[in-house]
Amino acid sequence: MTTPLEKTLKRELHLKGQAYIVTLSPEGLKLTLKGRRNGVELRWESLVSGDAALAVALNASLGKLQPTRKEVDPKTPTPPKKSAGRLKR
Numbered sequence: 165m166t167t168p169l170e171k172t173l174k175r176e177l178h179l180k181g182q183a184y185i186v187t188l189s190p191e192g193l194k195l196t197l198k199g200r201r202n203g204v205e206l207r208w209e210s211l212v213s214g215d216a217a218l219a220v221a222l223n224a225s226l227g228k229l230q231p232t233r234k235e236v237d238p239k240t241p242t243p244p245k246k247s248a249g250r251l252k253r
Contacts, residue, residue, distance in 0.1 A: 169188060171189075173188045174187050176198065183197070184197060184198060192205060192211075193205070
C-alpha cells in the first residue's frame with residue numbers, strides 16, 4: 165500500500181557539485197537551485213497529458229537552473245558596470 169501525497173515534501177539532491185531542492189506537492193514537482201526560489205516547475209496534469217516534454221524543454225532552453233557566475237566561483241571578479249553619468253575630462 166502506498167502513502168497519499170497530501171503535504172509538500174522537500175529533499176536535497178547533489179548533481180555535478182551543485183545542490184538542488186526537489187519539492188513534491190499535490191499540485192506538482194519543482195526543482196530549484198538550493199537557496200533560490202525560481203526553478204523548473206512541472207504540474208502533474210502536464211506530466212500525465214504529455215505536455216510535460218515541451219514544458220521541460222522550454223524551461224531548460226531558458227536556463228532557469230543555470231547558476232550565476234558568483235555561485236560557480238565567488239572569487240571570479242565581475243566586470244565593472246558602465247556608468248550612465250558624465251564622462252570625466
